[in-house]
Amino acid sequence: MRLTSRIVDYVLAQVAPPTAAEQRLIDDTTALGGIAEMQIPHEQGALLTLLAKLVDARTIVEVGTFTGYSTLALAKGVAPGGVVLTHDISSDWSELATRAWKEAGVADRIQQRIGPAAPALAGLPEEPFIDLAFIDADKVGYLEYWELLVPRMAENGLILVDNVLYAGEAADEDATGNAKAIQEVNAHIRADERVESVLLAISDGLTIARKKRAREFPGDRARAEVTP
Numbered sequence: 448m449r450l451t452s453r454i455v456d457y458v459l460a461q462v463a464p465p466t467a468a469e470q471r472l473i474d475d476t477t478a479l480g481g482i483a484e485m486q487i488p489h490e491q492g493a494l495l496t497l498l499a500k501l502v503d504a505r506t507i508v509e510v511g512t513f514t515g516y517s518t519l520a521l522a523k524g525v526a527p528g529g530v531v532l533t534h535d536i537s538s539d540w541s542e543l544a545t546r547a548w549k550e551a552g553v554a555d556r557i558q559q560r561i562g563p564a565a566p567a568l569a570g571l572p573e574e575p576f577i578d579l580a581f582i583d584a585d586k587v588g589y590l591e592y593w594e595l596l597v598p599r600m601a602e603n604g605l606i607l608v609d610n611v612l613y614a615g616e617a618a619d620e621d622a623t624g625n626a627k628a629i630q631e632v633n634a635h636i637r638a639d640e641r642v643e644s645v646l647l648a649i650s651d652g653l654t655i656a657r658k659k660r661a662r663e664f665p666g667d668r669a670r671a672e673v674t675p
């Protein structure tokens with residue numbers, strides 16, 4: 448089905464409308480010009496909030512803050528006392544983001560780290576503790592972020608990966624550059640036995656991957672079968 452603007456409006460009408468703080472952040476980001484297209488759409492924000500609530504996420508890690516819209520959506524879903532650790536290489540939009548988080552009343556549960564995400568993720572504790580992760584930054588870094596995050600995910604934790612269709616270019620046989628990087632990470636996720644995943648054609652494509660429980664791994668299942 449081709450999504451006409453009428454259908455997109457209809458889809459948007461099926462979620463609660465943006466709050467005043469969210470609408471201001473959408474407007475402020477739109478005023479930045481073409482770069483605003485990096486912001487996830489409102490209905491995807493609603494999905495992030497819902498998924499965070501579904502897994503009762505206490506620790507959320509985000510790669511790619513930009514002006515903080517997805518961070519705000521995640522913070523709305525984080526469990527009481529929980530935290531959203533969000534990473535961005537640039538502080539250019541931090542003021543805008545912080546203002547919106549304060550206005551939305553969620554600033555107290557967000558910590559932003561400025562700098563390249565890979566070393567920051569590598570510095571996180573190694574024991575599995577992340578309940579939900581959202582990857583939405585430089586496409587060539589996705590594979591590294593994935594490999595750094597999977598071992599740190601709690602059992603049943605969710606890794607969400609954005610832009611996995613890359614405007615449809617991910618499906619091209621002769622994909623190059625960012626589209627090729629996305630293609631490679633999609634194939635990597637599909638073959639990764641540590642997770643169960645599905646790629647949704649929402650927005651620019653969103654993969655939802657669930658970290659399997661230890662007992663779901665083939666090796667563990669085989670051991671369980673011989674154990675009386």
Ligand SMILES: C[S@@+](CC[C@H](N)C(=O)[O-])C[C@H]1O[C@@H](n2cnc3c(N)ncnc32)[C@H](O)[C@@H]1O
Nearest residue numbers: 485486487511512513517535536563564584585
């Ligand atoms: C698509 S935007 C994130 C959009 C945001 N999630 C939202 O919905 O508003 C990608 C962000 O990744 C950041 N980024 C790019 N390379 C990065 C890196 N190596 N480490 C951390 N952040 C990076 C960019 O500065 C940019 O803000």
